[in-house]
Structure formats: C-alpha cells, structure tokens
Amino acid sequence: MLLAAQASAPTPPAQTTPPVVVGAPERPTTTPGEPDRTEEDVQRSSASADVVVTARRRTEQAQNVPIAISVVGVKELDNTGSFNVARLQQLQPTLQFYSTNPRNSSVNIRGLGAPLGLTNDGIEQGVGVYIDQVYLSRVAAATLDFLDVQQIETLRGPQGTLYGKNTVAGAISITSKPPSFDFEGRAEVTVGNLEFKQAKASISGPLTDQIAIRLGLSSTSRRGTVFNVASGNYVNEQDNIGLRSAILWKPTADLSLTLSGDYSRQNPECCAQTFVRVGATQRPLNRQFDALAAAQNYEPPSRNAFDRLTDLDADLNAKNELGGLSLRGEYALGDGTLTSVTAWRFWKWLPANDRDFTGLPITTLSQNPTRQDQYTQEFRYAGEGRGFDYVLGLFGFYQDIHTTGTQRQGSAASRWLINPSSALANDPSVLDGLTASNDIRLKNFSGAAFAKVNWNVTDTITLSPGARLNYDDKVGSYVSIVRDAAGNLVPATGGTARQAAQRDAIQPQAFRDEAFREWNATYDLTASYKPSRDVLLYGTYAHTFKSGGLNLNGVPVVNGVVQTQLAQIDPEKVDHFEIGLKSQFWDRRVTLNLTGFWTQIRDYQAVVNNQSTSTLRGYLANAGKVRVRGVEADFSIRPSDRVTLYANGAFNDARYLDFPNAPCPPELSGGGTPTAANPSIGAPGQPGTNSPIVCDISGQWLPGISKFAFSYGGEYNLPATVLGNPGEAYVGVDANSRTKFSSNASRSIYTDIDGYTLANVRAGFRTDSGVNVFGWVRNAFDTRYYEVLATTPGNTGLIAGNVGDPRTYGVTLGASF
Template identity: 60%
Template sequence: MHSFVRRTLLATTMLASAVGCASAAQAEEAAPAGEEQSSTTSVGTGAHDRGGDIVVTARRRIESSQEVPLAISVVGGEHIDSTGSFNVGRLQQLTPTLQFYSSNPRNTAVNIRGLGVPFGLTNDGIEQGVGIYVDDVYNSRVASATFDFLDVAQVEVLRGPQGTLYGKNTTAGAINITTNQPTFDFEGKAEVSIGNYNFKQAKAAISGPLSDTLAARLAVSATDRRGTIYNVTSNQWIQSQDNLGIRGQLLWRPTDTLDITLAGDFSSQDANCCGSVYVRTGLTQRALNRQFEALADALGYQPVSRNPFDRRTDLDTPLKAENKIGGASLRVKWDFGEGTLTSITAWRFWDWDPSNDRDFTGLPIVALSQNPSQQDQYTQELRYNYSSDAIDFVVGAFGFYQRIDTQGTEQHGAASSRWNIAPSNPLSTDPSVLDGLVAYNSQYLKNTSAALYGQLSWHVTPELTLQPGVRLNYDKKDGYYQRRVFDGAGNEILLDGTTNARKTAQLAIFTPQEISPRFSDWNFSYDFTVSYRIAPDVLAYATYAKSFKSGGINQNGVPTDAQNNPILAAATVKPEDVDHYEAGLKTQFWDRRATFNLSIFRTDIRNYQANVNNGQFGVLRGYLANAGAVRSQGVEADFSIRPSERFNAYVNGAYTDATYRRFVDAPCPPELSGGTTAGAGQSPSAPGTPGGISPANCDVSGQRLPGISEWSFSFGAEANAPFTLLGKEGEVYLGYDGSVRSNFSSNPSASAYTWIDGYSLHNFRAGFRTDAGFDIYCWVRNAFDENYFEQLMVGPGNTGLIAGLPGDPRTWGFTVKSNF
C-alpha cells in the first residue's frame, strides 16, 4: 500500500511540475494582481538574495533579524531547496554551531554550541536542550528533526538559552521553523529531483482561496534513495531513504483582525535502516582471550571488510526503522488595539517501530533488539503581544502533557555463550545457556508541564533598550519500567534467592527489574538583555540568562548491584542549572550590501545530564547521570556580502570550547574498561592492558564534550548572468557551499579509539532560472568524495570493537522546479 501511495504521489507531482513548466511563461507576464512577489533571504546564498531585511519571529513578533539582540542564523526556503538541505541533519552544513548526530530516528541528537541532548542513545526520561518548533508548535521528539522539511518558508536557529519565551527545553537554543501559509491569491509550486543511488525526490504545494474568507494550502513531499552500505548477509542496500509527507492548512479570515488556521500533517519513514560497518578494534583491559580478535577467531568469524569505506557490512539481524509522526493544530490570532492575542492548541503523535543489530557484527550474539514506542503529546499556549513606541512586551501561559509507551524485546543468539562467558567456564561451549535468552521490557512515561512567562522591551531612548524576561515552570514526570527475563526454553528467570552456574551466567546478561521513578519540581528562570544602537546599522547587546533543564528519570533501566538489585539512586537525575553570558555586535555597511555579526558567549552548567553506559547488556541503551559541571564558551562570526544582484557570498565560523569542568565518576573509555575493578590500594593498569586492573570509574574533568569540534566553518557564493534559454529570459548561475569542521570525540568519555578526524564537504550547483520561478539545475554534493564518519560506536562487552556510520559519499543529480 505504501509503495502504491508513493508511486501515485510521485507521478502526480511530476505532472504538476510539467504543468508548472508550461505555465511559467504566462507567469512571467502576469504576476498575481495586487501582490508583490516576496523575496526569500537567508544567511547563505539563494535565488532571491538581493539584500534587504531578513524578517524573523525569534521574539514571538515579526521584526528584522538585525533588530533582535540575539545570535541567530536564518536560512530561507530558497536556500534550503537549492542546497539540498531538506532536513535538520543537512542544515548543519550551513550553520556551524548546529550539531546533528543520528544512528536512527529515535537515537538522534540536535545540539547547539555543543549542548542540548546527552550524546548517545536516547532516554525518554529527560528533556531535550534544543527546542524544535514548527509554526509555534513544540515538537518534543528529536525524531522530528529527521523528517524532510515540508513547504518550509524559513528556518531560524536561535543560539543560546531561550527559556523565557520558548521554555525549559531550550537551554542550548531553539530551531524555529516557519512553513508557507495559505494565501488568498492562487499559487503553486512543484519540484522533481533525480540523482545517483536511485535518488528520487518530488515536492508540490498549491494554495488559494475557497471563498472570500477561507483559503487553503496543501503540500506533499516524497524522497526515495537506495542505501549507501551493502549488507552481504541480507543482500540489501541499507541506510536508504523512504520518506513521505503531507501537510494541509485552512485559513479562515472573517475580519481583517482575526485569523484562524487549522493545520494537519503526517509524515512516514520506511527505510531499510539503520546499520553500521566495522571500523577497528582497540585493546581493552579484558582478558586477551575475551577480546574481539580472539573471540572472532574462536567462532571462525571475520568481518566482511576491515575498510569501513568499502561500505560493506554483514549484520545478521533484519533491520527496520518505521517512523510515523504527525498531528493537528489550531492557531487563533486576534489583533486588537496595539496588541495581538494568540492561541495555539496542538496534538502531536509519534510511532516508532525499529529492529537493530546491537552487537554490530554478523554473529548471532544479540539476535534481536527492538524497542517500539508510541507517543502522544498535547500542548496549549496562550500569549499576548503588545507594541508601542515606549515598550514592547509578550506575556503568556503554556501547558504540556506527554504519554510515551514502549515495548522492548532483546534476545541473544547461538554465539552469545562463547562471546560472553569466560572460556575457562565450561558453560562457554554450551550455546543453549544464552541462546534464546530474552528480555521483555515494558515502560511508560507521563510528563506534565505548565508555565507562565513574560518578556518586556523598554525603549529607554531611541538607542537604548532594556529587556528583562521571566518564566515560572512546574514539571512532573511519572515513569514505570519492568524487565522480565526468560531462558531459551521459555522459563522465566526470577530473583528468588536460588542460584546455579547457568542462572548466574544468564543474569549477567539480563537481570529482572521493576522500578517506578518519579520526579517533580518548580523552577524559576529569567534573563536580562541590554542593547544599544551605536549607529543606524550597528547594534551592540549583552545578555545574562539564568535557565534550567528539568530533572529527569531513567526510563531504560538502571544498573544493578552485586546482588542484582536495581540501584535506585540512579533512577532520577537532578535538573541542570544554567548560567549564560553573551555579548554581540550586529552590523551592516556598504549601503547594507554587507552584514557582519559577532557574538561571544559562555555557558556554565551545574548537574549536567550525561548519558552513560556501564557495559551491561541490560542497560546497553544507556542511563542518565549528573556530571558535576560543564562549560561551553566561544566566539561566532557571520559575514555575508551582496555587492550586486549578480553575486553574493557568505562565511560563517565558530570556535567552541566545551568541556567537562568536573565529572569525577564518569564511565571509563574502552581502553580503561573490562579488567578487574581496582580495590583498596590497587592502581589501575595502563590503558589497553589485557587482563589489567580497571578503575571503577574515571575522572574526565577537563576533557572536551563529545560531538563538538573546536573549529567549524560554512561558506559559499553564487554568481549569475543574464541569459535567454528557449525564448525565456532569465539567468544562468553557479553556486557553491562548503563546510569544514575539526576533529571531535564520539564517546561520552573521550577514547583514543573514537576520535573522528576533521573533514570538509563541498557542494556545487549550476543552472538556469527565470524571475517567474522556473528553475532547472544540476548539483553535486560531497563533490570530492570525502571519506568521513558521522559517528563511531563502542561495541558491547568491552571487547574493543568499534563500529561506525560513514557519511554520505559523493552524490549528484538534476532538479526541475517551477512556481505557477
């Protein structure tokens, strides 16, 4: 059914594109009456980057980005389309302070300035630190960042804490996405792209009046691509793309002062995903005969390739990543007097149905790993904006309720006994000990939050503005986690006081557990910004923000003690306490043909929420803990220049110094793990000493946070010239976008085995377009076929295995689009 829908949608969109091409010439002669064509602008380059103001809604009101005393990156829909940045993951190549990591849609991290979501596998029990908003609706799941942008007008990346206006989930920043709205003049657009790896993408949108007071807009998008990694076990290409999205909106405007918009959307992903490749092995402190090379030899196993950029794997668990997300919203905007009252009521859902290979090999060690979940969230926001010559303010209230249910299954296979039981134990040669051992995990989370907030801008003089903001927030989380364990014969394994060697070996893999963690708290956050207009086009500002991220509960199980009892102290984590300082300068010069913005910042976090892993299969998904303190500081600069309509260019750069200031009981990296735990008076062995002595935990104070490059840059340019093609007047153009980032750690505690080398990516496009919106161009991304990793993962059990996710190779293709 899904394939049929996709083929129908693709064919329909191609037809719409053909109609659009035919009507482009007519559109050149007759633009919609009474409506000036809008110009999409961005920090980068695009077809309509002719200068002028970039309009944003970062402070919940419409204003120029150069008027906002805030570090903000703005990418217009035109630039998103032309650079192939069709989701947040690709957007990071244009905004160097944005980091995106994803091993699958659920396990996705979106960070700004190195902060946001703990690096590693997702835990539902905490908030994200980068809020994602689409048309004022909060999306609580980072998985929403993996979907294709759908009819997007503009993306604003707000850097630094945004707790006053955007809430507790924005200690690192927010991504504010605005879609194109229904219009009372008929308009449409269509786009079709094809490329290597059987890439096919189609987009279409149509908008217009249904009556004098009612307008509608409908947008659809479909993306399909063959995978980039070949699995020799299943004879399939994995890491494919198979995305489908639809969004509809109805706008009722009974008077000039009242807009009521009803919106609904649905998106699905059904990719052959998500896998990994063998990267390397490194010595741990486990006994040498229990490390990867010895275990693989004992089982007669060799990875299909030891060169990760052969892009070949042999994962033996069927892979699945079915992902559905959608919802509905009702937005009411009523203008009266000098203010606007806005109400946003929304419901969102998210259904996740995965299957993963968690041993990262072609051996039947972990035969099954899947944790499907279902989420519903409900939000209500009510706010009032007021503007006058002397003051602007916004006050509001926000309510949030979320329910997540998860049903997990983790099962071991025939090779597990030999892999996980010491060779000196006779049970290691008995496959039946662990073959079929299965854990069924049931969990739910109820998350309730409510807030009152306000922000005031007092224009003391035409040049000087004082901006205080406050937010009062209440949070409550109720969770439940149960793990039941059964052996291969279907007998339940209980913690009933009985024991034998076989049961001990099985409990070392999965331990029954049942916990009901709870958390509730009140928090008060505030900020204060002073801005001063030094000259008509020069704005200086300074900000202090006191923010927080709500405390959390561990929803994936907690470690156990020597008696296999859950360590309940690990069931909850404290709220993060954030102090943020920032100063910036926003300038335009050369008759506003050039823009230069500069910001310096420092963020101090106490009780930083870190995702850790102690090597137990039962908590392989990771659990949460508080690091003592974290600091992120740095400098960011954005420069763009548009000397004429024939050329524009930009350079954006960031230096980020983000480190653990105090984390004395962190999980150790693999080279310091797997040995006998150091006792009183014992000193740990040197890193990578087989059979050595391992510290119980490690002091990583001073180490760089994972996922963060100290240096990152994005840059690009576009040049065009008048040209006539097939009787149509327009312009030919050549565009380039590049990005560079330095090395970064891919493990919560830095390991010599998991540093990812810095890399650079270079994208080109060339084509012909008309003012009416007809555009035909070819493109190449990662033009120099750079080999790089998006992420490295440490295999379970301290065997020294390192697996990885290679970034996309060179891709190229051809796009035709038209507005009509």
C-alpha cells in the same frame, strides 16, 4: 519564529520571501531614529539586511534584534539539498546533529542539548524543535523531511521567556508556507545517482473570500549506501513520504484561524553501522574481538569501513511515523495580538536492530517500539505601550510514552559473552533464546507562565528583562522481565550458575511509578545599544535550567536490589552570558555579525558510573560541571547583483569542568576489579589487567563538538535567455569544514573523528517566471568521513561507525506560479 536572524547562504533580495504573520497587527519595520528606506536602498542591500523576523511580536529586520539566530530560506534549502535537519547542519557551524537511527538522534547547539548517543525517554532535550509554533518533544519526531517550508531559524542560546518550552541550548523553528488568497503553486522533481528520486509539490488558493487552503506533499527515496552481504540488500536507504494541509479562515480583519494537519512516514531498511577498527581493552585477550571472532571462525566482510560492507544477520528496520493537528488563532485586541496555539502530535517508532554489529547470531533481536502522544496549549498576548512592548504567555504540555522493548540472544551468544574459562561458554543453550521483555512508561506534564518586556530607555538604548515560572511533573516505570528459551524466569539474584551467567548477559529489574516533581524559575536580561542605523551592540545574561527527569533506561542492580534511589535526575542549572555586534556597511552590501558566549552548567545530565554501587554499569545521573565558551562570526557580501558570498565560522571550547565519576573509555574498560590485594590499574589497552571503576574526565572535551567549524560559499549569475525565456544562468558553491571531535562520552583514543571538508556545487538556469533547472554535486571531492563512531557492547574492543554519504549528483527541475 523565535528571536533574531542572521542569513546563511544568502539569496538575492528578489528571491527572498519574508515570513507572513497572519492576523498580526501592523508594526513599523524601522527602529527609532532610522530613516525610511527607499526602493533603491533595498535593491542595493544584501539579502541578509532584509531578513524579516517577528520575534518580539512585531515585524522588524533581523539586524535590529539583539540575539543571534541563523535563518535559511526555501531557496537555500533547495540549492544545497538541505531537506532535513541532518543536512541543515552543513550550513550552520554551531548546529550539530548525530543519529544512528531516528530514535537515537540528538541535536546540539554550541555543543549543548542532549549527550551524544544518549536516548532516554525520561529526560528533556536541550534544543527545542518547533513546527509552526508547535513544540516537538523528541528529536526523533523531528527527523522528517522538510515539507512546504518557508524558512528555518536556528536560535542560539537559552530560551523560555518569550513562549513555548524552556530550552537551555537554543531552538530550531520551522515555519511552513501559509495558505494564500492568491492562487499559487510549486512543484519540484529531482533525480540522481544511487537511484535518488525526490518529488515535492504544493498548491494554495482561496475557497471563499474568507477561507484559503494549502496542500503539500513530498516523497524521497534512495538506494542504501551500505551493502549487506548476508541479505544481498543495500541498507541505510531512504524511503520517506510527507503530507501537509492547512486551512485559513479570516472572518474579519482582526481575527484569523489556521487549522493544520501533517503526516510523515519513513520506512527504510536501516540502520547499519560498519566495522571500523578494533581497539585493545583491558579485558583478557581471549575475551577481545579478534580472539572471540577466531574462536567462531568469523571475519567481518571488510575491515575498511569505506568499502561500505556489512554482514548483519538480524532484521533491520527504522519505520518512523509522525504527524498531528494544530489550531492557531490570532486576534488583534487593543494595542496587541492575542494568540492561541492548540496541538496534538503523535510519534510511532517500529524498529529492528542488530546490536552485536556482526554477522554472528549473538543478539538476534533488539528493538524498542515506541508510541508517543503529546498535547500542547499556548496562550500569548503581545502588546505595546508608550515606549515599550511586551509578551505575556501561558504554556501547557502533556506527553504519554509507552515503549515495549525486546532483546533476544542467539546461538553464538554463550561463546561471545561468557568467560571462555567457564564450561558454560561451550554450551550454546545457556544464552540461546534468552529474552528480555521491557515495558517503559512515562507520563509527563509541564506548565509555565512567562513574560518579556522591551523598554526603550532612549532612542538608542533598550532593556529587555524576561521571566518564567515552570512546573514539571513526571511519573515513569521501567520493567525488564528476563526468561530463558524454555520460558523460565531468570531470578534477579541467586539461582544456579547457569542463571547467574544469564543474568550477567541481561539483568532483570523493575521499578514502578517513580516520580519527579519540581518548580523552577528562569530569568534573563538583555541590554542593547544602537548608536547608528547599521550598528547594534548587545549583551545578555540568562539564568535558566533543563528540567530534571527519570532514568528510564534502567539503573544499577546490586545483589539483586534495584537501586531506585538513582531513578531520579536533578535539573541542570545554567548560567549564560553573551555579547554581540550586528553591523552593516558599504551601503548595506556587507553584513558582519559577531557573538561571544560563555555558558556554565551545574548538575549536567550524563551517563555516570558510581563506585558506591559496586557496578560497572553506566546510568543517567548528574555529573558535576560543564562549560562551553566561544566566538561566532557571520559574514556576507553582495558587491553587485551578480555576486553573493558568505562565510560563517565558530570557535567552541566545550569541556567537562568537573566529572570525576564518568564511565571509562574502552581502553580503560573490561578488566578486573581492583582489590586490596591487587589495587593496581593497568595501562590503557593492556589485556588482562585491572580497570578503574570510574574515570575522572574533568578537563576533557564534550563529545560531538569541533573546536573550529566553518560554512562558506557563494553564487555568481549572469542574465541569459533560453528558448525565449529571460532569466539568469548561475553557478554556486557551498562548503563546510570542521576540525577533529570526540565521538564518545568519555574521550577515547579509538573514537576521535578527524576533521573534514564537504563541498557542494550547482549550476543552472532560472527564469523570471519561476522555472529553475540545475545540476548539482554534493560531497564533490568524495571525502571519506565518519558521522559517528561508537563502542559496541561487551568491552570487546570492536568500534563501529556511520560512514558519511559518498559523492552524489543529480538534476533538479522546479517551477512555481
């Protein structure tokens, strides 16, 4: 949907379904000076050679477009079980997805997008997620199962001068199968261990000579992978349903209108993080996890996370509803195509969590139900002139978010949260029933005009400048009202010692109608050189931005005064350089693409601590400079019709260049505040010593990014006949490996995650008539790995984590006609 393509886990050409561009004018599929390809050429070539994209508003082969993007088709998605974004990252080394629940999810490309573990309604995501050209404003709204998908393109690098929302890291573009005027259908059923059941079906055909319809549905369920000894239930389960419909009206050869609607619902008992370890902090020893737990005769059900046990005593829920309507019109006008995309989408989030991560009644209720509505309108005109083509566009976006959160403390909170030296720590009534009621609102408007030109200077040289003018207007409020068990207001300052202890546990604050408004300009330039049919060289420079925003998770409060000057966050300023080579040889049976990139960001948006506020509370702000640089390689080979192999790899050096006011890691947290009389800072993890207010993490890794990451695999097939049905038997392997990465915003000795390898295997039989039966094993070697590690509130030293899925296996039966 967006720019260019490189195939991941390629499939044979006979199975590759190129994207359909309804209503688009015919465009040549060869570049200047390239001879027409014969049918024999096509049969000999690798699948990646024939991946078709419409990035520049014409149909062309991916290898001829000078930007890097990975394309995964429906066959690859089915073969590898990649039915959502989380699974998709196993095929694409530069894509990272992290989630502790749908709301607390982040998608990064090359390490950029949204800071790991940071969820804030007031900031933009750096990776755009699109479904059928409709932008989704929150990653949480993109955690749905893929439904009736034709292909998924993951674009790497800044975007914004072709269409849609400006994004600094890249985009994930999901293209659904369009309605067809030929009657067709597809159904697939999968069963596996852990009570896994999945069913997908779609059907399409004509209603009249001018109207076609498509209907699709999916359902996924699986038993949880973690057992809660407190409730007797398996948690972290899957319980998803999805529906989609689309109607195409094509009254003339030049005009088409497509009305689409979809609804998805996830309603699992989720999401639990398990005990991983205790890491010593600088808090007094009697206020660290082991001492606090012993004082209340508490012991976790297991200290081995891979026993997959928890004892969370609060309700768990992760109900996630999302859907919407869109109307896309395409009209062949003059020497180009006019496109209009109008859409409304909603997201409804109904969670319940246990935020103390233990079986003690410390925090008995923690939830932030959210309702979001977004409206988008996009107009584009893609045209051609003599020796050039271009895209002109307008984009409008409006978002309305309302979050109503609640946090309630329980009977164990006083002994856990109040200093044991205080008599109040032995009085459960001080914090029992203490409740914060939060009201968070955001109204967000963004408008843009953009343009992109591809000028063929010669038959081999093309210059592609682009520009964008963007305006953002955000207005938000954050109100947190705190009451004790009797319903009495806890004041923001002053009051009794009891109220001071309550305020230390939950800080009341409020600011209303804070606004961020700003214009920004973006520009980029790509130069490409095609010396031969099968070689393309290109270079890109982009100067872009990530919109500023509002701090809607609260800001520091000093002596009862809310620091509203910290409510606004400046935009990120991004300079991006990229060079690339796309090549094919051995009669196009081999594809090798290389990309080098260097991205530098000023005013990086992250959680900071600010010494001027005299508080240890972190808040969202701008944090100096970040640099990401690296090299990517994509290789595929098809030596015969029987064998397909691929290997994709990435080296990524992602670091904070300048971040002197970062939150400290747990081993440098929780201690006393340095004073003139006692300015010394204790050693990391030394109990009862002073902690720095801020830490300088300049030069450290960005979280969530491995220095090396790879995906690789292949498939071998043989002609076969089963029960009189001709087809082919096949066996396939897909694996991915990554090296160590940090799982904390400020790198900690307790939260590095060791590298690991996951391998998936499959074997089956598919017929020429569209039947496919195969068995599969995912995480075949039952690798034990963590997806995320997290420090828990209070500097007690408790480290919790999400353990990755164990080995799973099953059988899939699919049929199409």
